[in-house]
Amino acid sequence: MREVFRHALPTELSDSEEAAIKSKLDRLEKIISEIKAGKGNRLKYVAGKLELRTREEEFINVDPIQAAGRLTLDARKALISYGDGYSVCDNCRKPFRLDKIKKPQLEEFHAELATFLGMDAARVVPGARRGFQAVVSSLVEKGDIVLLTAFSHYTEFLAVEASGGVVREVMGDEKNIITAEAIAERIEAIEREEGKRPALMIIDHIDYLFGNEHDVYGAGKVAAEYDVPFLYNGAYTVGTMPVDGKAIGADFVVGSGHKSMASCAPSGVLAVKDEWVDKIFRTTAIKGDLTMRSFGIKEVEMLGCTLMGAPVITMMASFPHVKERVKEWKNEVRRSNRFIELFLKVKGSKVLSEMPRKHTLTKVDTTASFDVIAKTHKKRGYFFTSELKKRGIIGIFEGATRDWKLNTYGLSDREIEYLGEAFIEIAEKYGIEVE
Numbered sequence: 001m002r003e004v005f006r007h008a009l010p011t012e013l014s015d016s017e018e019a020a021i022k023s024k025l026d027r028l029e030k031i032i033s034e035i036k037a038g039k040g041n042r043l044k045y046v047a048g049k050l051e052l053r054t055r056e057e058e059f060i061n062v063d064p065i066q067a068a069g070r071l072t073l074d075a076r077k078a079l080i081s082y083g084d085g086y087s088v089c090d091n092c093r094k095p096f097r098l099d100k101i102k103k104p105q106l107e108e109f110h111a112e113l114a115t116f117l118g119m120d121a122a123r124v125v126p127g128a129r130r131g132f133q134a135v136v137s138s139l140v141e142k143g144d145i146v147l148l149t150a151f152s153h154y155t156e157f158l159a160v161e162a163s164g165g166v167v168r169e170v171m172g173d174e175k176n177i178i179t180a181e182a183i184a185e186r187i188e189a190i191e192r193e194e195g196k197r198p199a200l201m202i203i204d205h206i207d208y209l210f211g212n213e214h215d216v217y218g219a220g221k222v223a224a225e226y227d228v229p230f231l232y233n234g235a236y237t238v239g240t241m242p243v244d245g246k247a248i249g250a251d252f253v254v255g256s257g258h259k260s261m262a263s264c265a266p267s268g269v270l271a272v273k274d275e276w277v278d279k280i281f282r283t284t285a286i287k288g289d290l291t292m293r294s295f296g297i298k299e300v301e302m303l304g305c306t307l308m309g310a311p312v313i314t315m316m317a318s319f320p321h322v323k324e325r326v327k328e329w330k331n332e333v334r335r336s337n338r339f340i341e342l343f344l345k346v347k348g349s350k351v352l353s354e355m356p357r358k359h360t361l362t363k364v365d366t367t368a369s370f371d372v373i374a375k376t377h378k379k380r381g382y383f384f385t386s387e388l389k390k391r392g393i394i395g396i397f398e399g400a401t402r403d404w405k406l407n408t409y410g411l412s413d414r415e416i417e418y419l420g421e422a423f424i425e426i427a428e429k430y431g432i433e434v435e
């Protein structure tokens, strides 16, 4: 029906358009009565060969990267309304910058984002990776050292590579945790051996490999002591748990909208302390040589404007919910541990992440349980994910039976019990001992 209006005169509908609206309404009534009667055909395609995506409705989705990026109901509504290209630019006025738009409330949203992260200024960016890139490209010259860790995400490496920097890593301890001591030791070793300190350090609060929590508060202290700018990578924390950048001692906080803030991809946030605003959010100074054109206060690292439609509008629509849900983090962790408790009842199954769990992302090892079955099963490893799928569980890497990850973020107590029981049920079916 919106489509009919989109092609009609603003003043009135033609007879054929009126008829089209009426026939759409009739169709809607028919669909509703079919649904009520429990019959009718399920829609399979959105358009052409594009299948309808019903993963979140039909399944419990424990995909490691998808769990906290699922849209809220408000975000899904906003998406329909604001899906058109440059939709948030309707009321863009001088000085023509995304973060200055008052309607919809982008300016206010940017200020709230900074406050939410305990920082002074924030910008939305197309993914956490673009946040790393903006900082690295501002701070790192060719040959400069950037301190990463043994668990750093590849996008951090690539951001350094793009700037011509070199990477030095900090190793984890025997529990796969990055400690403040290890960071300090590596900085000292670098200074001894290479005659300079890192131009930047990036530490992930929760790493993507194990979902372990690293000592970011300690990292903040080390950063201050050795005067190394510190980028806090909150790809798995910003939007799921409370994050206070200044309390941590971070110079920069980066979050991922599509991973942890219930937003469309690509989206993310970069927040900085006051002292960095002029450097990271520097404005353009370039001029055309013939026309002498210049471009006002557009920010170089942001290439002027960043998220101009669906990504930012879903971030905004989800934001009130995100602010509330971070307060519930303890319950998410409790449910994560409850799931693990059930999961470990299957003999031979192990957890490779730190225990007890401090996050909802967990890496497990089922080499001595489900992988034993896979060895002789005609479907090999696929028997496992297919048994899970039969029970409505999806998101575990297809065919994986040795080590694999899952994320229980957002699941209710009821879903957690169901999920845990599903593993037990599959174990029992194949004669694996259950405690």
Ligand SMILES: *Cc1c(COP(=O)(O)O)cnc(C)c1O
Pocket (backbone or CB within 6 Å): 065, 126, 127, 128, 129, 130, 152, 153, 155, 204, 206, 207, 208, 233, 235, 236, 255, 256, 257, 258, 259, 267, 268
């Ligand atoms: C997912 C992830 C990223 C990348 O986030 P994008 O928003 O997709 O750019 C970076 N770092 C870590 C630790 C991640 O888990």
